[in-house]
Amino acid sequence: MVKRTSFETADCPVARSVDEVGDWWSLLIVRDAFDGSRRFGEFQRSLGVAKNILSARLRALTDNGILEAVPAGAHHEYALTPKGEALFPVIVALRQWGEAFTFAPGEPHSELLDRRDGKPLRPLEIQAADGRPLTPAETEVHKLS
Amino acid sequence: MVKRTSFETADCPVARSVDEVGDWWSLLIVRDAFDGSRRFGEFQRSLGVAKNILSARLRALTDNGILEAVPAGAHHEYALTPKGEALFPVIVALRQWGEAFTFAPGEPHSELLDRRDGKPLRPLEIQAADGRPLTPAETEVHKLS
Numbered sequence: 001m002v003k004r005t006s007f008e009t010a011d012c013p014v015a016r017s018v019d020e021v022g023d024w025w026s027l028l029i030v031r032d033a034f035d036g037s038r039r040f041g042e043f044q045r046s047l048g049v050a051k052n053i054l055s056a057r058l059r060a061l062t063d064n065g066i067l068e069a070v071p072a073g074a075h076h077e078y079a080l081t082p083k084g085e086a087l088f089p090v091i092v093a094l095r096q097w098g099e100a101f102t103f104a105p106g107e108p109h110s111e112l113l114d115r116r117d118g119k120p121l122r123p124l125e126i127q128a129a130d131g132r133p134l135t136p137a138e139t140e141v142h143k144l145s
Numbered sequence: 146m147v148k149r150t151s152f153e154t155a156d157c158p159v160a161r162s163v164d165e166v167g168d169w170w171s172l173l174i175v176r177d178a179f180d181g182s183r184r185f186g187e188f189q190r191s192l193g194v195a196k197n198i199l200s201a202r203l204r205a206l207t208d209n210g211i212l213e214a215v216p217a218g219a220h221h222e223y224a225l226t227p228k229g230e231a232l233f234p235v236i237v238a239l240r241q242w243g244e245a246f247t248f249a250p251g252e253p254h255s256e257l258l259d260r261r262d263g264k265p266l267r268p269l270e271i272q273a274a275d276g277r278p279l280t281p282a283e284t285e286v287h288k289l290s
Contacts, residue, residue: 012176012243013241014173014176015243017243018172023168024169027159027163028159031157034281085280092271094235097162101165111286112285113284115284119274121273124234126237139266140260141255142255143255144253
């Protein structure tokens, strides 16, 4: 990925997440892991990414505890750790935004469905501690002084 | 940013979002816009990013309808469009994951608070259409055949 400032020591959790997840390739690898990909070849076919790029991203995701390498016969597979599973809301948020803003009306796209009833998920809602829906303007970031 | 496959025509909304938002710099610019940054210099001070990189990202975000340039005296400022405001759950999801996994116990970080009561927001929850909480394993992606 393009070299950039490291946000490793930033006091903003958004920046730290950016720093740990790494880049968009890494996020799409995590997406594929949620979709059931486990083998190097599965990720490669899904992403159409060069092997060296994929290898580097898988290593970084493993080093950061987002994926873990699981022995599978002569090779190994990659599985999401609890830390990686916790990225689900990030993936769902990107998906729901993409569904709303990046497709033409009626243009088909993949869907994330509830296995039980086959229905699309409820749109993510930002809520206060007491459950009130909040708009961005109703929130504020308290920075460390 | 690093040149990579365009996901512009992908049938996955996650990939389309990745393609439109562009890169992590762009996402942090959007974060800063939510936090109140409007002027070029404000974004630059916050991100510590080179002017040419910031200019290119601001242009791309404006071209993609995520930011709009608003006249402000001799210059102009950048404001989130409704499409940009809709990225709030993405930012909140990254923030909450970062808070949970990228800080040492007790290590201070900035907080996103409800203006009304000063409390942190409720953690995002993935829910079925009927409101049931869903784990990743309880969902499945229906790909276009």
